[in-house]
Amino acid sequence: MTLGALEWVPALDRPDLLAAPVAQAVHELGIEAAVAEIDPALSDTVEFCERYGVALEESANCVVVTAKRGGELRYAACLVMADRRADINGVVRKRLDARKTSFAPMADAVELTGMEYGGITPVGLPEGWPVLVDTAVASHPRVIIGSGVRRSKLAVSGEALAGLKAAEVLALSL
Template sequence: MENSSDTAAQPEGIERVRADAARLGLDVEIVERPAADSLEAAAALLALEPADIMKSLVVKRHDGGFLFALIPGDRQISWPKLRALVGVNRLSMPHQDVAREATGYERGTITPLGSSTPWPVYLDAAFAGRSRVAMGAGAHGHSAFVDADALAAALGATVADISDPMAPRS
């Protein structure tokens, strides 16, 4: 499903997302959207709750590999939970240049769909049963709507509790 009438003019990242979704048999709706200056504004633009925005975070493993952690917009990675699940003592967020090299996507556009390397995916259990969530679409100014359970199944994601509520802003 596509909201843009000219698919050929789409950025390369969107084409990769669309091709990977088709390969996986996953329904994805890619929409163009204006920039937002906060999670709440982004959710409002997409007619969603902040919890329905899926942050696709690239996490570096101690062995030099990576993984994707997909968590709700209103939550943050729980490092102890994710380390225990992955079975490692150390994980970190890589510099944006390293994340781009690992996925082929710039920060703010990252998605496991069409990643230049198909890293393992860990999807937060809070998404279970959510039929419409928005995630990065491979290009700035675009979002991809997916069914969270279908995404997890298509990607062979490990679904587990890997997040905590966001710390209060001061």
């Protein structure tokens, strides 16, 4: 498969391009995904899209958020198209029944997910974390997301992402 200026191969053919929890989830869940190697210095979405000829409308970003209520701290992931922003303080806060939501500190996100910052993806997140998938992502035939490492990207259908065990599809983008 080709998309943009990249050569894509089945993800399980190149587990070296996936973070360990991502490779495990792709294998165990039977997710149809393709992976492409990229320059890790270009893993941030805008730079990636410009360099490799992939439209922002074909890419999605995954952010890890913290939800606080009554001294309890919980984590969740939000997946939105790259040309949109997640409504962290509105839709996400209400869905997680939190008094306050914010982006998780980088060190916490990396340690808890087993993934590299800038490559965090909804595939292979810790058990029990809600994965809030925007309706635009869920309905997309194929989106480009992180692979758990900065040196590659995954291509996967929105349907597969919406079908993740902990996924919930809702209108969460601004």
